[in-house]
Amino acid sequence: ASRVRHGGASLQEAAQAAVEEAEELGGVGGLIVLDAEGNMAMPFTTTGMFRAYVASDGTMKTRIFRNTDGDM
Secondary structure, eight states, X not given: XXXXXXXXXXXXXXXXXXXXXXXXXXXOOBOOEEOTTSOEEOOBSSSEEEEEEEOTTXXXXXXXXOOSSSOO
């Protein structure tokens, strides 16, 4: 939160930096991060991470692996 509030980072940038720091310390995994406006970020350092959400158009989305189409 402080990276966004005080450091000017986007939600995605702040979440990505957090998982990269954990990885540097030997950690693996990911985060699902939401803000008060409904923005989300789901970075991860593993091959895949199960996640789901409802898009702004009401479509339910599920993901396991990284997407290259810009979708979470």
